[in-house]
Amino acid sequence: MRIPRIHHPAPIQEGDELELEPRAAQHVAKVLRLKGGAPLLLFTGEGGQYAAELAVVERRRVTVRIAAFEPLEVESPLAVTLLQGISKGERMDYAVQKAVELGAARIVPLFTERSAVELKGERLEKRLAHWRGIAVAACEQSGRNRIPQIAEAQRIGDLLGRPAEGFGLTLDPRAGRPLAALPPPVGSVSILIGPEGGLTDQELRLAEKAGYHGVLLGPRVLRTETAAAAALTAVQLLWGDLR
Template sequence: MRETRIHVDAPLAAGQQVRLPGGPTQHLLGVLRLAAGAEFVLFNGDGVDYRARLLDADRRGATVAIEAAGEVEPVPPLTLRLGIGIAKGERLEFALQKAVELGVAEVQPLFTERTVVRLDGERLTKRAQHWRGILIAACEQSGRRRLPRLAAAARLADWLGERQPGGLLLDPRAERALSDLPPPSGPLTLLVGPEGGLSERERAAARAHGFTGVRLGPRILRTETAPLAALAAIQALWGDFRTTPA
């Protein structure tokens, strides 16, 4: 039976009682249909799961007792960061969800030359809130105790100019495969384009900023498939697919 895990944006500690806001309360009562006395897990992204028991609830919120704190989630052997071109429809949402399941520590949505989605102002704010909800839900499902960081959406050129050089650029035209590369010595950034990929000018800019182009076999993968295949391969080569879970 899958363990019920609920994210709450609040400090947590064993022995305290917490009043949950409407969102988590609705999930506990309306979706999971838990009753007073039910046990579940709370987490706030600090790396720890907290055993909790539902005391009472109404339309305004639920009161829970935190009974114990679990072990701290181990720091992964490889910190993975994903820069991904904003795609339309559910493609980006799918990629975000699965990237969390695959252990990415930071997500950077990017506006590129071939991004067709137009977002700014209030629309962008609402979409960013939606993306954060996807990251949280993926953590709840996958058992992650640390919440990945969602960076503010940025233009690719601005992002390249503001960050430290280096990373991997997914490019079906590249000559090198992941297995041709040495293990990374620090955090690893993966850059993936939207539908249609990055333009030649953007690929050149990324390479000029220290990105190494890599291909994933002989096939051209869709924008929601490519980062997931790459993240899984990276984890298998150098990351926590090689380690025993704590």
């Protein structure tokens, strides 16, 4: 049986007995229905993980005993930032979840001309918190011990007013070259993906001016959430840890 992995957003020391925060406690007690003595793996998000054992499992309180630290790392050697046009509901959730599973180091939500979702103020903060929760859950599931940054949302015009960070890529179904035709990057990679409806011609021109390379991912037009997963898989296959 696979040992459940739980994120604990506070420092951990070997030999501690600590109480899980409410989200994790509810997951352990009500969803997994684990009992005292069951093994767990805890991670803080800063690297490595801790072997642990459930001590107390109550309806509103779960404590664990911390055993040994395990310096396990599964991060990709290729630092990838996903610049994702904000899309509706489950599509954005899927893009964030799969980006984390596929090793993205950072995700930047973008407001673009064709973004169908306009978020601001409290609504935006709630969505950012929601996406960060998805990132944590994806790390728990996928074995990652470092939580990717979900950055503050930006306007695409502000982003493209600066040079691309690292080796910039833009998915463009009209581009004349495949990803494999590009030289291997030196350093980090940034992948720019539009929302439903894609990027506008003006946005693509600004991206090219900012140093992003337009590339084609096959002959078919992909949905925005599919494009994120496909692009991350492709760069990890070519230059990362899926080779």
